[in-house]
Amino acid sequence: MSVLLCSLRAHFIKHLPCTSFFSTRNVHHLTPRFTHPSTHSSSSSQLFKPANFRKLASITATFSTSSSSSTDTPATNSPNSPYLSVRIRCQFAKRSKGTDIVKLREGLSHVMFLIVFGQDMLSEALMCFGASSTSIDEEDRSSENDEANPLMYSRNPIHICISSIFSIDQNVHRSISHAVDSIGLTEAPTYDVIMGYQSDWIKETQESFHPVEVTERIWIVPEWRTPPDLQATNIILNPGLAFGTGDHPTTKLCLLLLHNLVKGGEFFLDYGTGSGILAIAALKFGAALSVGLDVDPQAITASRQNAALNNIGPEKLQLLLVPSKNGPPVIDKKAMNDVERQNSSGMGIISETEKYDVVIANILLNPLLDLADHIVSYAKPGAVVGLSGIISEQLPHIMERYSQLLEGMTVSEMEDWACISGIKKKKRGSHL
């Protein structure tokens, strides 16, 4: 059987060179290319069916990748778990959204496929058949554009590249052929399958993080860059996978609020702390104690790291992992180990309600509505509560929900995001 495969490969090798040339461009990952193990079996079984162009083209597509196969069994979200990234190269003579004229020019020893097609339809079809996501690159067109005579297909091919992501255990070949069939393309475009690892993109996100000046003399600087102004208050951050680089309008709004509120010696609670940026900022502005709560364990780890980066000890910044269902916060095992070092009076402070002078919650609309009572219960009567993470059109809901609990509400807005601050009503004897 392998002899048959080899001869078939040789027969089609003539039109492979042009596609394999393209396939070596723009490869982000340096990992070797793998074919999925099941594609081998499906392609070999196709040899024995009556031959038609589509199936033969699909087989040649699989041969364009290297033949080693992988046997990884991943956990999908752990770092270094692999996934499949597929780049499909299509040649379009004229970029259009709906026409599908297929033009076929047959030579004696090889077949050339020129397709006039809507690439949007292909990417939608790929999504239906199992791709987690697709992306259409606009590659550089050749200088003679499609303004020229549209009949001259062969002279001005436009190369559109569709990249899509599949999970490791999907049959890429079958998904692509289903997608191509469903649209009506009679020939499958050639594609490469590349295995990528999670850690690749993590590094790329970090590159886009620059020092940000929130307001006068307050900078947020990533760990791997030097602060532009050493005299100013610099908050050094490594957000990792948590939210809060200082870029986002909601973070800026909350930082401005904090700056105006914290005069020195307050107790501050950050609900939904993310990277810990607000808690650390409060300490830098002069608060006596900051506590950060989050439902995401990665946020807690990131906050702890950032506290260390800013030379803040665990007595000043305490962190708690909150279970995501509505309920009182529970101290989990990992936090317990770190918290053991603190004295018992420190531990008592975390879970007590009505102990904080400033409470800020920068999360999302639904959690804010659900946890309204819970969040406000942490604040002392007469303390300031700040809420953010809401877009301006969601403001009325929040105002309505919190007006029973807070008074003197003020709204600040930036770029369609809003931040509300209010003062907790003094108790009148009825339990809130």
Place this chain on the structure above:
Amino acid sequence: MSTLKEILTRRPVAATIRLTLPAGQAKMGQTIGQMLGQYKLNQMAFVKDFNARTQKYKPDTPMGVLVTAFKDSTYEFTVRSPSVTWYLKKAAGIESGSGRPGHVVASTITMKHVYEIAKVKQSDPYCQYMSLEAISRSVVGTAASMGIRVQKELD
């Protein structure tokens, strides 16, 4: 038709990205990271933006998102309602379509379901110009391709 101002300020498009994300629950993960990181977009901002805008949907419904990434690392995105197939599966109470559509019927739904689905779809930016009847017909067609039969009433 674009105004002159729009044409002058039009930014060169780097790529068009399609994603399916659970409403309100998008996290930094490999899909978003890999796809958006390639074009140097601010992923955290996108995740927060997407989550904020999908708060009004039931959590975890898979929403289609179309992201237009520009060459200067900015982006715009539109959130589309979940796919018709997803609605049909929920309405019919099945996990996946029939293996042999046309021959094997997976489940049945009524015209009322079709009408409701068509109403939701009409709010989608792509379908606004279509009459409700036209959308319903396409919903029935999708149902047929999944092996779901449409009846007047449930018997």
